[in-house]
């Protein structure tokens with residue numbers, strides 16, 4: 232659980248991203264402290280993936296700066312220093328479709344210069360429950376297994392900071408419960424920022440919420456502050472700009488969808 236005295240591990244200082252003449256992210260500022268699970272919430276197209284790519288150094292901000300563990304993740308010296316301390320699960324999971332999970336994990340273990348690669352692989356195989364698919368090509372795995380291989384890759388170096396883009400996307404309900412349990416456990420010690428548009432996920436794992444809409448910050452605070460005595464669904468739709476009557480209707484629809 233986060234406290235305000237814990238050090239800040241992720242800091243975005245007025246970051247923006249412009250694609251051609253489209254501004255996907257507008258001057259976003261927020262911070263996440265050590266030992267916090269922060270949900271990065273927003274409707275489809277809000278700019279979550281773009282922001283996460285900027286936080287991890289995969290995409291340079293058009294303006295503004297990022298500090299990850301006090302370093303600029305975009306600079307080449309920091310990239311090497313951060314390689315073992317940052318775990319990133321990208322939006323579409325691991326891209327090396329011809330490799331098996333075992334080969335992928337060995338590859339990342341070597342790139343990150345881990346000491347005992349076999350031991351690290353054994354740990355993440357257990358944590359992410361991927362033993363049964365370890366020797367099958369990633370391209371032939373179901374979306375749920377691919378996602379878990381992506382999680383295993385992100386956790387391989389036992390990093391201090393985890394940035395997870397929709398970590399439960401494509402998983403079945405049992406797998407979702409396991410991954411959420413793992414995130415809660417890891418969040419005791421690490422800093423975790425995970426993107427989602429599922430409100431049940433926010434309630435299940437998050438200490439704090441950063442919500443964006445059309446690339447702008449619309450909320451930054453605790454889950455209880457977000458709820459503000461109402462349902463999370465109606466607050467979400469209100470912050471996403473839906474008129475009140477419509478927001479209540481959409482909240483009912485989302486509750487039905489999540490119950491099914």
Ligand SMILES: Nc1ncnc2c1ncn2[C@@H]1O[C@H](COP(=O)(O)OP(=O)(O)OP(=O)(O)O)[C@@H](O)[C@H]1O
Nearest residue numbers: 250253255273274275276277278279280281282428
């Ligand atoms: N490479 C790109 N070139 C042009 N526009 C882009 C590019 N990548 C993203 N966008 C646009 O930027 C906006 C934000 O996209 P982004 O993928 O960051 O949103 P998101 O919140 O992660 O959405 P989702 O929940 O659907 O994954 C969208 O309108 C998207 O179409």
